[in-house]
Amino acid sequence: MSDVLRVSKVSKDYGSRGRVHRVLSDVSLELARGEVLGVVGESGSGKSTLGRIVAGFLPPSGGSVEHLAGGPRSVQMIVQESAGALNPRLPVWRSMAEVTAVNRRLTRRFREPSMEYVRYVGLSDADADRRPTQLSGGQRQRVSIARALAAKPAVLVCDEAVSSLDVSVRATVLNLLNRVRVDFGIAMIFISHDIAVVSHLADRVLVLSNGKVMEHGPTEQVLTRPESDYTRALIAATPSLERRLMHSAEGA
């Protein structure tokens, strides 16, 4: 299947002359249409920096990022509290309409084009008329997903997108993201410190430690036959995942 994203030997340095801190070194990856790459690693390993570089919010210090499909908004990003990007004083349909409207005067006739996405993510027409603060955390994250979809991206970067949600809400949003990948063929970079969460969605997993790729392979392989002690430690630090892996090994 054709690639929609190619990241080649990307590095990132923070700081200035004399006090340079390298936070990403030689990271390469490719994404095909509809494919989900999970990016895991402990706090400070460089996950968000990578996500922001891929989304075009941050320039790399070296290497290249090629967006091989879609228009100018071909990569969209969803973060932990994406609703922060929504105007708190406006009904959410208006924040959504801003993504696509050419006309800055967003009268109510611009509402309908957004509603297709509002309904797709499982929100009601009444929800679209509410302000972000009148919605739950899960509903706000759905709005963020709807807003990203309205931009018709080829790639979605999800950075800790479900981390602040309750476990049951988290499962429904993960299911929604899975449908998005199937229904729209959107590829995703799914960033999380929690390898268990990543394992629900990702086809492949890339493990980052101190800005370096420790391993990168099919999810099943990385979880059951990790190559590095670092990955083994990440799995061991996630008891729910360890239990699940043990059960499936016993059942095999």
Ligand SMILES: Nc1ncnc2c1ncn2[C@@H]1O[C@H](COP(=O)(O)OP(=O)(O)OP(=O)(O)O)[C@@H](O)[C@H]1O
């Ligand atoms: N704007 C910045 N200026 C200087 N250093 C930064 C900046 N942003 C991030 N860093 C540093 O870069 C490293 C990687 O940070 P990054 O946020 O990418 O890691 P992360 O894996 O996403 O961590 P977390 O899971 O805690 O969000 C850290 O050491 C961090 O302190």
